[in-house]
Amino acid sequence: MDKLVAVSRLQGLAAVVVLCLALLYLARGLKDPLRSIPGPFWAKLSGAWIILLDLSGNRSTTIHDLHLRHGPVVRIAPNQLSFSSTRALKDIYGANSKYTKAEIYESLGQKGIFTTRDRDEYRVAKKRVVPSFSQASIAQMEDMIHGHVANLVKCLDKRLNIPLDVLPWFRIFALSVVGDGFAGKSFGGLETEKTPQLLLDLDAVFPSLWVWWMFPTTSKILQYAPVKAIRDFLRAGDDFNQYCGNAFYEYLLHVDPAGRHDLIAKMLNERDELKGKTSDIPRALTDKGIIDEVTNLVFAGTDSTGNTLSYLFYELSNQPKWQLRLREELKDVPTSHRYNVVAELPILEAVVQEILRLRPAAPASLQRITPDTGGVIDGVVVPPKTIVSCQALTIQRNPLIFPDPDTFNPQHWLDVDGPEQLETMRNHITVFGKGARACLGRSLATMEIKLATAALITRYNVEIGGVTTHNDMEMACHFVLVPKGKQCILKFTPVL
Numbered sequence: 001m002d003k004l005v006a007v008s009r010l011q012g013l014a015a016v017v018v019l020c021l022a023l024l025y026l027a028r029g030l031k032d033p034l035r036s037i038p039g040p041f042w043a044k045l046s047g048a049w050i051i052l053l054d055l056s057g058n059r060s061t062t063i064h065d066l067h068l069r070h071g072p073v074v075r076i077a078p079n080q081l082s083f084s085s086t087r088a089l090k091d092i093y094g095a096n097s098k099y100t101k102a103e104i105y106e107s108l109g110q111k112g113i114f115t116t117r118d119r120d121e122y123r124v125a126k127k128r129v130v131p132s133f134s135q136a137s138i139a140q141m142e143d144m145i146h147g148h149v150a151n152l153v154k155c156l157d158k159r160l161n162i163p164l165d166v167l168p169w170f171r172i173f174a175l176s177v178v179g180d181g182f183a184g185k186s187f188g189g190l191e192t193e194k195t196p197q198l199l200l201d202l203d204a205v206f207p208s209l210w211v212w213w214m215f216p217t218t219s220k221i222l223q224y225a226p227v228k229a230i231r232d233f234l235r236a237g238d239d240f241n242q243y244c245g246n247a248f249y250e251y252l253l254h255v256d257p258a259g260r261h262d263l264i265a266k267m268l269n270e271r272d273e274l275k276g277k278t279s280d281i282p283r284a285l286t287d288k289g290i291i292d293e294v295t296n297l298v299f300a301g302t303d304s305t306g307n308t309l310s311y312l313f314y315e316l317s318n319q320p321k322w323q324l325r326l327r328e329e330l331k332d333v334p335t336s337h338r339y340n341v342v343a344e345l346p347i348l349e350a351v352v353q354e355i356l357r358l359r360p361a362a363p364a365s366l367q368r369i370t371p372d373t374g375g376v377i378d379g380v381v382v383p384p385k386t387i388v389s390c391q392a393l394t395i396q397r398n399p400l401i402f403p404d405p406d407t408f409n410p411q412h413w414l415d416v417d418g419p420e421q422l423e424t425m426r427n428h429i430t431v432f433g434k435g436a437r438a439c440l441g442r443s444l445a446t447m448e449i450k451l452a453t454a455a456l457i458t459r460y461n462v463e464i465g466g467v468t469t470h471n472d473m474e475m476a477c478h479f480v481l482v483p484k485g486k487q488c489i490l491k492f493t494p495v496l
């Protein structure tokens, strides 16, 4: 009898607790300024929903489905909104926007141009880094890129007519370019035909940064955990930084920066000039500051370009007619493939634009924080400190702008009805971001992709090389777009 009374008391207590929680939720909901924005129930309730999506790699595709279902604004966490209109793009990322990069960027690697959030600090960093991305500087990299393309061709020539995982080869190619361009060395993978350790470690950097991103405080504590595997995992970002540090010290030993124009030489020269005038050298110009900047650039320019090339050749394998059209276009182009000629080829341009549209290397929400005064985005009143974003995956698949938006169809870019339509289409391309914080490496990446594509497609036919390839190439999003199967098995055969 006593037991029965105790059980029913417990049940009563539980009912009261549930009722209180429900009332609390209701009261909070009534005060919630974002309550009218559609979104999944769990996203309104807790941030755990979006964290789980992030960890699973399904963030972008799920948010895309939500926009298809609910329209141009959806709620993806208690304080996070995703928008999908070009009006919202302008409001959040446009000139003079007051929305700054969200806190999450500080977890995305060492302090540098990509991760800096503070406006004043960023202005100084940008002034220093931007000249390395000027048209003149990029043009100076052309011969270096041709050299790496030639090395890539040598590697592929030895692997013709067999199923080949092209993902590591395109990643090594991209790494070689940014390594040579910004770290003072290519890291050598194409010459040795072996994946450099740095690239193997980069595989761990993404999941590791992700955990730092999601659980910064826990990660700070766990990086000193007694379990080596946990320590190694959490320090993957630092290890990556260390490779760039080694490259920097090799540069100091072997290269005379005088008269050179690369970023390290420029930063060293700036430091030397300051040394004569002040003892107060800014952090960005210390050895650590320079290494961190180089790390940011190598990180930003490797998987983005490498994975885009893998998706490009995958899509060309699915649609051999575009290989034929490219080859036809390239047949009258001198085999030196100088960029001033290659850059202007319309079919190649259409193929590259289309892959960047359909398989954006950075498909995910580019998160910004709403200023203290709050804001209005695409007509929606947004409270201060709300995290807001647009994602390329959704904006670039707008069916009103790109008919049959989920299909690789370079014709989208060839059937343009005048400059107005082209401008509308370009306004819907956000693969390189928009506004003041848009990608600095855009021209470099485009040059790499075009030169590599021109060289390979004139030499090889490419076809699907494995039974799992289509499944492997499903999209996972870990800030950068990654094939779910972590491989891209194709087959290259010589063009006869």
Ligand code: HEM
Residues within 6 Å of the ligand: 113, 114, 115, 126, 178, 297, 298, 300, 301, 302, 304, 305, 308, 360, 361, 362, 366, 367, 430, 431, 432, 433, 434, 436, 437, 438, 439, 440, 441, 442, 444, 445
């Ligand atoms: C297909 C290749 C690439 C894509 C799709 C891409 C995409 C992007 C995107 C979307 C952003 C903006 C991130 C944001 O607003 O949160 C960005 C920033 C950046 N990217 Fe790229 N990127 C590519 C290649 C490169 C390359 C080759 C470099 C050269 C090192 C590079 C350097 C940078 C830098 C420095 C930033 C930071 C700009 C700033 O905050 O001012 N990217 N990139």
